[in-house]
Amino acid sequence: MKTFLSLTLAAALTVAVPAYAAENMGHDMATHPAHHSPAAADAMSEGTVKRLDPAAGTVTLAHGPIENLFMPGMTMSFPVQDPSMLAGLSVGAKVRFQAEEVGEVIRITKIELAN
Ligand SMILES: [Cu+2]
Known part of the structure; x- marks a missing residue:
């Protein structure tokens, strides 16, 4: 037994x-597709530039998941930390970026061409 x-x-x-x-x-x-990435904390998110508004200091991105903000992929407009960050970007460009929530505002603190 x-x-x-x-x-x-x-x-x-x-x-x-x-x-x-x-x-x-x-x-x-x-x-959490990137949860186990070793650099998850400061990983860059990916996106495609849809619209640039240097006067307003905003960029509209069709972006993939933003891990640190728990945001799924979508198209939205972001203010950038400094309008000079938009120099060198063009509509249709593939970019990598970091977005951070400061207070209630989500801003792009880093953005660069992906290739
Ligand atoms: Cu979004």
Whole structure:
């Protein structure tokens, strides 16, 4: 009887552990795609320039997920920290950028051409 219980327990664990791990992995990949990146804290987000407004100091980006802001991909306008950061950018350019939330305002603190 003791042997039977041990085998049953071992079988249950063998099945339960991989199922749990697989479920967790799926969750992570779906909601936090860059979570395990070693440089996640200051990772650059990616985007494409859709519109530039140097007078207003804003750039509209179609951006991918912004990990540090928990923001999914979308198209939106960002104020930049300094309008001079827009120099060298053009509509259609692929960029990497860092966006930070200061108070209630999200600003781009770094932006560069991706290639
Ligand atoms: Cu956004």
